[in-house]
Amino acid sequence: MSGEFRQIAWIRGQTPADPRVPIGPGDDAALVELQSRGLLATVDMLLEGVHFSFDEATPVDVGRKAMNVNLSDIAAMAGTPLFALLAVGLPPGSPTSVPEGLFEGLKEAADRFNVAIIGGDTNSSRSGVVVSVTVLGEPHPKGVVKRSGAKVGDALMVTGKLGYSRLGKHLSFTPRIAEARRLHECCRLTAMMDLSDGLGGDVFHLTGESGVGAVIHADAIPIADGPHDDRSPLQHALSDGEDFELLFATPPEDAERLLIDQPLADIGVSLSRIGAVTRELGVRLRHGDAETPLEPSGFVHHW
Amino acid sequence: MSGEFRQIAWIRGQTPADPRVPIGPGDDAALVELQSRGLLATVDMLLEGVHFSFDEATPVDVGRKAMNVNLSDIAAMAGTPLFALLAVGLPPGSPTSVPEGLFEGLKEAADRFNVAIIGGDTNSSRSGVVVSVTVLGEPHPKGVVKRSGAKVGDALMVTGKLGYSRLGKHLSFTPRIAEARRLHECCRLTAMMDLSDGLGGDVFHLTGESGVGAVIHADAIPIADGPHDDRSPLQHALSDGEDFELLFATPPEDAERLLIDQPLADIGVSLSRIGAVTRELGVRLRHGDAETPLEPSGFVHHW
DSSP states (O other), X not given: OOXXXXXXXXXXXXXXXXXXXXXXXXXXXXXXXXXXXXXXXXXXXXXXXXXBOTTTXXXXXXXXXXXXXXXXXXXXXXXXXXXXXXXXXXXXXXXXXXXXXXHHHHHHHHHHTTOEEEEEEEXXXXXXXXXXXXXXXEOOTTXXXXXXXXXXXXXXXXXXXXXXXXXXXXXXXXOOHHHHHHHHHHSOOOEEEEOSSOHHHHHXXXXXXXTOEEEEEGGGSOBOOOOOOSSOHHHHHHXXXXXOOEEEXXXXXXXXXXXXXXXXXXXXXXXXXXXXXXXXXXXXEEETTEEEEOOOOSOOOBO | OXXXXXXXXXXXXXXXXXXXXXXXXXBSSEEEEOSOSEEEEEEEEEEBTTTBOTTTOOHHHHHHHHHHHHHHHHHXXXXXXXXXXXXXXXXXXXXXXXHHHHHHHHHHHHHHTTXXXXXXXXXXXXXXXXEEXXXXXXXXXXXXXXXXXXXXXXXXXXXXXXXXXXXXXXXXOXXXXXXXXXXXXXXXXXXXXXXXSOHHHHHXXXXXXXXXXXXXXXXXXXXXXXXXXXXXXHHXXXXXXXXXXXXXXXXXXXXXXXXXXXXXXXXXXXXXXXXXEESSSSEEEEETTEEEEOOOOSOOOBO
């Protein structure tokens, strides 16, 4: 029995029988049973030396994050994640603690949202660990929330606080799955996305897809606490990225209600109105009475 | 507009509207519509320097193969592939011809089987190209064919010829999707898998999952043509791997009929009976009247 055979046996032991998964790890493909005709699907790949370093993150951290970034994408559509597939590249000679830690983190995040790991592929990697996760989910019965539906006059809102994610949140964030569903059920979400590249970049994606512009009120952006450095807190909030909070558009009367009701307060998540959707294209940043055009920042890779 | 924005626009231009895909590339997740409650899912990752080298394969070759290895996994379940998600890592400074060639190969293989590319993720890679493909498919109305159903007395059969794949077939093989479906419709397939690691390794997976053993008739193995070297043609057939043919078990009377009818002859694919399923565990290789135990060969990574 080779090391790989043992690895398969180990992974099978970690993925217990699930009535939703008639065929799990071990065959050429997995077979799952769906309750919905609609299926959400997303993929994200994390690479060592680009997205993470084992100087700063443990294998468990990396595994958890690799799962959570995908769960965040399903949240951004107001969907429910169901299944995950893993593809992992490992440098030859990696200690067993690396794949086991990765899997522990992947499974911890999956279990938290009742996501079944249904299959995977492990490979040698010439240099560095690579983790690619695909998550499948079902849309909300009310339908999905796209990036492209924001209407002129809508309020722009965010969950939580932005900026300084690299201090630790980027490894330990909570995908806003429950939050997105609750918002979708209580009000009219015209457009939504998760903030992965930073508000200063992502707001261009939501408005660009919607064919509208936006004005952002700098003073209204909820900013996380962080140490003083050569960049302002506002710059951190706009361009650090990896907040994994929700950015959404909703009619102003729904926004008013959300600000008063704060329906996510019981799970410790604030809601802030940071601006409004405009007919004029582009994004402007308002400081008091002054407006300056915002230049897109952050990086874009997901398509 | 950054390079990444242009890349997304380019990819969108390559993935035309498809009625099965209400939301394709460009949102946080894709949304697809399914006709079946059952869903097949598989993932495979190819890494430069491990699975391929650009000295031997073009970006188009690599893209085609990355898609086809996954299509072959869906074929192995007798399913029909429908959708694909891509995750790609590219070294900074890669010429545009690399991602464009990869995508051309991925799309060529997908289009051939009417598979829609519904989303993806492109990243920097610290060193070397990484391509991970997830394929989703639907099971045959008759059900799926697993690795685990082979019965004592069944014949073991293969499509096509084995060995010497590295001479070129490993980059240009045809996933046996149509072949698997046709076999599933015309006879009782008790177990099936695709040959990726080589018959000498893969036969242990099929028999192991089925809780049976096998005897393989060395003289009955259909071997591809190849040059003389220090290994026998039989060794090539058993352990080269990457044949991407089907190995299946079927009752002896169905095997007889398949050998006479050769129902895949019109698409140029032969069917050969290479042995039989035995109660005795393990795999024995028969040369004339002599039997020797076969030791597992090849490598195993898919789970």
